[in-house]
Amino acid sequence: MLVFDAHLDLSMNALEYNRDLRLPVAAIRAGEAGLTDLRGREKGAVAFPEMRRGEVGICVATIIAGCMKPSLPVVSWNSPEQAWAMTRAQLAWYQAMEEEGHLKRLTERQDIITHRHDWENDPENTPVGIVISLEGADSLRTLDDLEKTVENDGLIAVGPAHFAAGRYAPGHNMSGRLTEAGRELIRKMDELGLILDVTHLSEEAFWQCLDLFNGTIWASHHNCRALVDHPRQLSDGQIKALAERNAVIGLSFDVWMTVPGWNREKSCRADFGADLSTLAQHIDHIAQLLGTSKHCGIGSDLDGGFGHDQCPSDLDTIADVQKLGPILQEKGYRQDEVEGIFHGNFLNLLSKNW
Numbered sequence: 001m002l003v004f005d006a007h008l009d010l011s012m013n014a015l016e017y018n019r020d021l022r023l024p025v026a027a028i029r030a031g032e033a034g035l036t037d038l039r040g041r042e043k044g045a046v047a048f049p050e051m052r053r054g055e056v057g058i059c060v061a062t063i064i065a066g067c068m069k070p071s072l073p074v075v076s077w078n079s080p081e082q083a084w085a086m087t088r089a090q091l092a093w094y095q096a097m098e099e100e101g102h103l104k105r106l107t108e109r110q111d112i113i114t115h116r117h118d119w120e121n122d123p124e125n126t127p128v129g130i131v132i133s134l135e136g137a138d139s140l141r142t143l144d145d146l147e148k149t150v151e152n153d154g155l156i157a158v159g160p161a162h163f164a165a166g167r168y169a170p171g172h173n174m175s176g177r178l179t180e181a182g183r184e185l186i187r188k189m190d191e192l193g194l195i196l197d198v199t200h201l202s203e204e205a206f207w208q209c210l211d212l213f214n215g216t217i218w219a220s221h222h223n224c225r226a227l228v229d230h231p232r233q234l235s236d237g238q239i240k241a242l243a244e245r246n247a248v249i250g251l252s253f254d255v256w257m258t259v260p261g262w263n264r265e266k267s268c269r270a271d272f273g274a275d276l277s278t279l280a281q282h283i284d285h286i287a288q289l290l291g292t293s294k295h296c297g298i299g300s301d302l303d304g305g306f307g308h309d310q311c312p313s314d315l316d317t318i319a320d321v322q323k324l325g326p327i328l329q330e331k332g333y334r335q336d337e338v339e340g341i342f343h344g345n346f347l348n349l350l351s352k353n354w
């Protein structure tokens with residue numbers, strides 16, 4: 001079954017982890033033997049062959065470079081100019097992969113419809129479709145950069161925040177509202193017809209964005225606060241507000257967001273019972289709360305700076321995403337509902353509502 005994954009950091013893995021994603025996951029892991037510079041070394045879960053095996057035929061592919069403080073081990077730079085240059089490099093890598101036929105950038109509604117048709121008819125010979133999203137807006141020196149990236153590079157979505165204090169918006173681990181530049185960014189996004197990604201916004205900025213922004217919204221990689229109580233997660237009130245805006249929520253596979261009490265240094269996913277059925281509980285929570293699964297999707301984040309030891313225990317690589325289907329069916333979800341969660345809900349948003 002076709003999978004639409006609403007959140008993969010492919011270019012960050014290529015350029016900051018130095019991973020050649022054309023190779024199988026096993027080869028990338030072997031090539032990292034002994035490296036300890038970054039989290040998740042030797043434990044990557046995403047590469048093009050495994051995406052194809054898992055039928056991940058379309059994904060939201062990020063460009064990501066911030067200059068927030070305190071900084072992170074990856075995606076953190078000391079000036080907007082450095083961050084801007086990094087996103088240019090990331091776009092150049094996507095283009096190189098497109099020129100080789102591995103990826104295909106989708107920038108318009110018709111591209112989405114055509115790509116779905118091509119993938120369903122001839123997946124072997126169809127590149128993986130990518131829609132470009134900017135995760136954290138810090139790399140935009142001014143809003144001219146936003147306009148240029150939309151016009152020249154086919155950017156279609158922006159999440160204004162990431163971690164910590166961003167130049168436009170506070171991240172999920174902060175409190176507070178959008179900066180003045182952040183409010184201008186939201187207005188500009190409306191003008192340009194961009195999609196607003198609310199993932200990583202502080203709670204106050206989340207509500208402020210919903211007020212200010214009139215266009216299409218999604219939450220690309222986000223789970224439920226009712227099940228794991230953390231400000232990074234969506235409260236039931238936020239989930240209902242997103243549904244009112246016809247948004248789709250991509251459920252994230254990062255286990256700390258699926259099961260309470262996860263400790264990044266100590267916890268072992270098998271002991272925690274953190275598997276794909278644990279993730280399915282988050283999908284089910286949203287569906288029960290809203291009385292429909294139409295707002296649920298997948299935003300795996302499986303290459304988001306951690307390894308398979310922080311993935312569900314029955315998932316080794318992204319190819320195993322397909323195992324979620326039978327789990328949902330066992331919970332009573334009909335075939336058409338599972339298809340909606342796997343791809344239909346996000347594709348409808350892009351091909352009809354956007």
Ligand SMILES: [Zn+2]
Binds near residue numbers: 200
């Ligand atoms: Zn993220």
